[in-house]
Amino acid sequence: MPPPPATLTQSALLLDFQPFVLDSFVPAELAAACVERASALLASARAAKLTIIHVEVGFRPGFPEINPDHAISSWLRDSGLVEPGHPGTATAAAPAPLPMEPIVVKHRMGAFSHTDLEQILRARGIRRLILAGVTTSGVLLSTMRQAFDLDYDLIVAHDGCADTDADTHALLIDKVISAHARSMSCQQIADLIAVGS
Secondary structure, X not given: OOOOOHHHHEEXXXXXXXXXXXXXXXXXXXXXXXXXXXXXXXXXXXXXXXXXXXXXXXXXXXXXXXXXXXXXXXXXHHHOOOOOOOHHHOOOOOOOOOOOOOXXXXXXXXXXXXXXXXXXXXXXXXXXXXXXXXXXXXXXXHHHHHHHHOOXXXXXXXXXXXXXXXXXXXXXXXXXXXXXXXXXXXXXXXXXXXXXX
C-alpha cells in the first residue's frame, strides 16, 4: 500500500487564540497582526486538507482542575478571565474553528498535558505538526517541547505567534525553538503545503 499524501499526515495546531489571551498577554497591534497571519495560514491548511486542531484553555465551574498551589492557574482563576462562560474564553472570531475541526480543551500550559490531543493525532496518523499560537513563551513553547519529545516533525509559524515582550519572542524563536523545529513564516508554510510537501 502506498504511503498517504504528505498533507494527510500533517496537522495545523492553532493554540490559545482566545480573547482573554489576545487581550491580556499580547500588545494589541502584535495580536492583530498575529491573528491575521494565523488566519491566512489556517485558510491555506484547510485548502490543502490538513487536519486542523484548535487548542483552548477551559475549566469546569468551581475550577476543580486547579491546584491552589499552582501559581499561574490560581492567578487565572482569581482574575475572572477564565470563568466558565466568560466571553474571553470563547473562541476568537478569527482564526475560528469549523464544526468538524476538533477543539482540545486544556487546563495547563501545554496542549498535550492531560488532554486527548495525542490520541487524536495518532488516530489520524499525523507525523508533522505546524504550530501557531499565543503566547510564544507559554502554550507554544510548552507544546513544542512535548511534541519534540514525542518525535513529531515540527514547524513553527514564527509570525503566527506572539508574546507579551517582543524580545522574549525573538529569543525563543531564534535560540530555543529553532533548535527543535523548523521556524518559517506563515506564508512560507502556506507555500510548502500548497505543493504537497
